[in-house]
Amino acid sequence: MQEEFDTGLVWFRRDLRVQDNAALSAALQRCRRVHCIFVFDRAILDNLPRTDRRVEFIRESLVELDANLRELAEKPQAGLIAAHGFATELIPAMASSLGVQAVFAAHDYEPQSMARDASVGAALAEHDIAFVTVKDHVIFERREVLTQSGKPYGVFTPYLRAWLARLARLGDSAPHQHDCEPHAHGLAERPAALALPVPSLESLGFTSTNLQALGIRPGARGANALLEDFWERMDHYEDWRNFPAVKGPSYLSVHLRFGTVSIRQLVGLALQRKLAGSAGAAVWLAELVWRDFYFQVLANFPLVVEHAFRPEYDRIVWERGEHAQALFSAWCQGATGYPLVDAAMAQLNQTGYMHNRLRMVAGSFLVKHLGLDWRWGERYFAEKLNDFDLAANNGGWQWVSSSGCDAQPYFRIFNPVSQSEKFDADGKFIRRYLPQLAKLSDKQIHTPWLAPSADLASAGVVLGQNYPMPVVDHAQARARTLERYAVVRKDLQTSTAAAQ
Numbered sequence: 001m002q003e004e005f006d007t008g009l010v011w012f013r014r015d016l017r018v019q020d021n022a023a024l025s026a027a028l029q030r031c032r033r034v035h036c037i038f039v040f041d042r043a044i045l046d047n048l049p050r051t052d053r054r055v056e057f058i059r060e061s062l063v064e065l066d067a068n069l070r071e072l073a074e075k076p077q078a079g080l081i082a083a084h085g086f087a088t089e090l091i092p093a094m095a096s097s098l099g100v101q102a103v104f105a106a107h108d109y110e111p112q113s114m115a116r117d118a119s120v121g122a123a124l125a126e127h128d129i130a131f132v133t134v135k136d137h138v139i140f141e142r143r144e145v146l147t148q149s150g151k152p153y154g155v156f157t158p159y160l161r162a163w164l165a166r167l168a169r170l171g172d173s174a175p176h177q178h179d180c181e182p183h184a185h186g187l188a189e190r191p192a193a194l195a196l197p198v199p200s201l202e203s204l205g206f207t208s209t210n211l212q213a214l215g216i217r218p219g220a221r222g223a224n225a226l227l228e229d230f231w232e233r234m235d236h237y238e239d240w241r242n243f244p245a246v247k248g249p250s251y252l253s254v255h256l257r258f259g260t261v262s263i264r265q266l267v268g269l270a271l272q273r274k275l276a277g278s279a280g281a282a283v284w285l286a287e288l289v290w291r292d293f294y295f296q297v298l299a300n301f302p303l304v305v306e307h308a309f310r311p312e313y314d315r316i317v318w319e320r321g322e323h324a325q326a327l328f329s330a331w332c333q334g335a336t337g338y339p340l341v342d343a344a345m346a347q348l349n350q351t352g353y354m355h356n357r358l359r360m361v362a363g364s365f366l367v368k369h370l371g372l373d374w375r376w377g378e379r380y381f382a383e384k385l386n387d388f389d390l391a392a393n394n395g396g397w398q399w400v401s402s403s404g405c406d407a408q409p410y411f412r413i414f415n416p417v418s419q420s421e422k423f424d425a426d427g428k429f430i431r432r433y434l435p436q437l438a439k440l441s442d443k444q445i446h447t448p449w450l451a452p453s454a455d456l457a458s459a460g461v462v463l464g465q466n467y468p469m470p471v472v473d474h475a476q477a478r479a480r481t482l483e484r485y486a487v488v489r490k491d492l493q494t495s496t497a498a499a500q
Contacts, residue, residue, distance in 0.1 A: 010104045017068075031186060053209045073187035092123035092129075154297075154405045157406070316487060335468045338416040348362075360399075364413065420446040
């Protein structure tokens with residue numbers, strides 16, 4: 001086959017692997033020689049705290065990616081060019097310096113990323129360099145799955161049915177994967193000045209985190225280890241996934257976020273297990289489809305970044321002022337007086353991870369107990385989550401606030417006590433993250449403010465000192481929330497009457 005370009009450049013972003021990499025595969029097939037680059041983009045990094053697990057995860061994953069590229073090329077001087085600066089400047093400059101005719105990258109759907117890519121594409125065009133982007137980190141994107149009237153979906157269940165039907169029409173038992181090995185000889189050796197190790201965290205202006213102590217293994221090898229472990233538990237996913245003290249989830253979300261594992265590989269494995277009759281695999285597959293769903297919402301309705309998907313919810317008046325800030329601070333610090341909420345926030349603050357059931361509980365508590373704007377929680381999660389992804393984070397927060405696609409009804413308000421008693425009945429998770437409550441009984445640990453003073457004393461719990469009293473009363477908070485959401489109820493009643 002005649003190559004379309006003599007030299008190409010693959011720009012890795014959120015696809016940090018060589019296995020089933022769409023941009024790398026496309027470049028190797030269309031170019032005689034291929035260079036590879038990753039940019040530690042200051043437009044992103046300069047706004048982050050100097051100790052950030054995500055930066056360390058990326059850095060360590062790139063060390064592995066660099067080695068994997070050299071191994072794939074079978075050339076010692078091949079590998080990854082790792083640069084630090086502004087991508088909008090470095091990519092055009094590097095493309096010109098390397099004499100490439102095309103830059104290849106995977107699609108990105110976030111508004112800021114799309115603006116960055118438009119800027120890079122325009123700069124490359126000035127030098128007659130093509131900018132080729134391909135689909136990689138979703139199965140179906142943008143407008144590939146539409147309603148019968150040709151519109152994007154706003155409700156998940158019909159989207160899921162349409163998504164599965166479209167996949168079935170492809171005729172394969174699993175999504176097509178991109179094999180990079182047949183053309184790997186095209187990976188070029190780096191110029192001597194660029195054949196450098198991946199920069200250290202310190203040289204990037206960051207410090208080491210507790211990533212290693214947490215047992216989080218970056219890179220494709222870390223993803224594969226988790227996947228092998230989850231493969232043995234997948235059949236139980238439906239039964240175990242809601243209990244934070246149980247090893248139920250796959251824990252692959254951070255790897256999906258940075259592309260150290262392929263979504264096509266995961267969907268293929270889930271389909272294989274589902275077709276064999278596994279209910280757990282079917283539920284997990286649906287969770288993977290939720291990810292596509294939120295990406296298509298972001299791509300088709302970018303207004304959700306700042307506004308409610310359902311505009312009537314932007315009319316809600318949230319709490320403001322010093323008292324609201326004090327409530328928000330208590331929530332962030334895990335000091336609300338509701339143990340399951342506080343344990344969830346402690347998990348997030350200490351590890352950068354929060355169990356999915358707890359994301360719903362903690363998020364609902366912020367919005368519907370404290371009366372705070374969901375965007376406050378969204379921003380806090382964006383700073384803390386190892387697996388932060390704008391589409392999923394925004395979708396999740398709009399779900400708990402009832403303002404988004406297929407969200408919980410506005411009148412559904414999670415009771416943090418009943419959620420605690422149901423999903424952490426023996427208090428195992430609470431005891432792990434709130435050791436000051438560890439000696440309370442399994443019943444009392446969910447509501448320490450109701451425990452007799454003698455029991456509190458024997459357990460070493462001093463309310464208001466080593467553990468707070470509840471910052472709000474559930475019944476009162478529920479009543480205020482229903483009053484707050486009355487503006488939405490009136491809109492819904494008006495629209496229903498008009499439709500009749």
